[in-house]
Amino acid sequence: MTRSSAPHTALLVHPGAEMFGSDRMLLESAIGLVESGARVVVALPSNGLLVSELRAAGAEVVIVPMLVLRKVLLTPRGLPRLFRDTFRGLGAAWRLIGRVRPDVVYVSTIIIPQWPLVAKLRRTRSVSHVHEAEASGNTIVNSILYSPHLASERTLVNSQFSLQTIKHALPALAGRSHVVYNGVASPPQPVSPRPRIEHALRVLYVGRLSPRKGPDLVIEAASRLRQKGHTVEVTLLGAVFEGYEWFEDELREQANAAGVTVNFAGFHTDIWPFLTEADVLVVPSRMDEPFGNTAVEGVLALRPVVASDSSGLREAAGGYATAQLVTPGDADSIAAALTDITSRWDEMVSTVADSRAEALRRHAPSVYRKSITAHVLR
The missing domain is CATH 3.40.50.2000 (Glycogen Phosphorylase B;)
Known part of the structure; x- marks a missing residue:
C-alpha cells in the first residue's frame, strides 16, 4: 500500500494529561479522528487520567519532553527550566515527527509553541486549536503567544469571542481561523430537579x-x-x-x-x-x-x-x-x-x-x- 492510499496519520499534541476543559476537547478530537479511520498518535508531556481515556478510544499515546509555557517559567527561578525545556522539546518534537511521519500535526492550545514551527521545518502540515483567549490581557503579550501558530495552515477557535481576541492581537492569524464550538458530553438520562427546594x-x-x-x-x-x-x-x-x-x-x-x-x-x-x-x-x-x-x-x-x-x-x-x-x-x-x-x-x-x-x-x-x-x- 502506498503512503498516498494509506489511512491518514494524525499526530495530536497536548500540554497536559488531566481531564479539564481543553483535555476533554483533545479527547473528543482524538475520538473523531479515530472514528474517521485515521491512525491517531497523541503526544503528552506526562502521564495522567487522559492517557487511559485516549487509549480506550483507540489512540496511541507517547510521553515526550516538551516546552509548556507556564507563568512560573517566566520568573528568574524558572528561567533554567525554560531553557532546558526549550532545547529538550525541540529535539523531542523533531524526532517524533520523523518517527511517526504524520500527514498532519494537530497542536492543542497555544502554550506549546514549538510544535507548529517544527512541523513546518519538517514540511508537515499543522493545524492549531486555540482554547485560550483573554481580551483583557496585554495585546503585545497575546500577539507573541499567538504568533508561533502562524506556521500552521489553519487555526481553530472555540468561540466568536476567541476569534475577536485573536483578531485584535494578531489579525493575520484571525484571517485563517475558523470557529468550532466545543462538543460537550451529556448524561444519557439526566435526573430532573427536585420538585421543591426543601431545607437548603x-x-x-x-x-x-x-x-x-x-x-x-x-x-x-x-x-x-x-x-x-x-x-x-x-x-x-x-x-x-x-x-x-x-x-x-x-x-x-x-x-x-x-x-x-x-x-x-x-x-x-x-x-x-x-x-x-x-x-x-x-x-x-x-x-x-x-x-x-x-x-x-x-x-x-x-x-x-x-x-x-x-x-x-x-x-x-x-x-x-x-x-x-x-x-x-x-x-x-x-x-x-x-x-x-x-x-x-x-x-x-x-x-x-x-x-x-x-x-x-x-x-x-x-x-x-x-x-x-x-x-x-x-
Missing part, C-alpha cells in the same frame, strides 16, 4: 479552585443569602494547581468565618452525580473565558445555571431560559440570581428539558468530531 438550596461549583475562577464568590453569595435567612449548601468540585494550596486554605477559612456549609469534594472525572445532587450550578469566573463547557454541562444535566456575563461564557450560557448571566466578580449578583431562581422554581423545573434540547442541538459531540475531522484531515 444546593449550589454546585465545578472547576479549578483558583482566584480567577471565582469559587470564593460562590461562598460569599451563600453568606449573603444566609444573612437574609436562607440556607445554602455549597459543593466545590475541583482542585488547585500545584503551588496554589494557599487558596484552598483561604476558601476553607472563608467558609468557616461565614458559617456556610461547604463540601470540598476534590477533583472527579465524573461530574454527573454531583450535578444530580445539586439544585443550581454556578460558573462565576472573574476573568475572560474562551468558552464555558461547564455551563453547558449544567444545562445538559437539567439544572439551572448562573454564569458570569462575559467573554465566551456569554456564548456558552446565553439564550437558555434556565440560565442567568450575572456581573463578573459580583457576589451580590450571584446571590440575587440564586434568589430569583428559587422564587421561580416551578418555572425552572418545567423549562429545563427545553434548555437541554437546545444544548444538545448546539453542542452534540458528534457534530464537534465531524467538524474537527473535516478541518484536520481535509
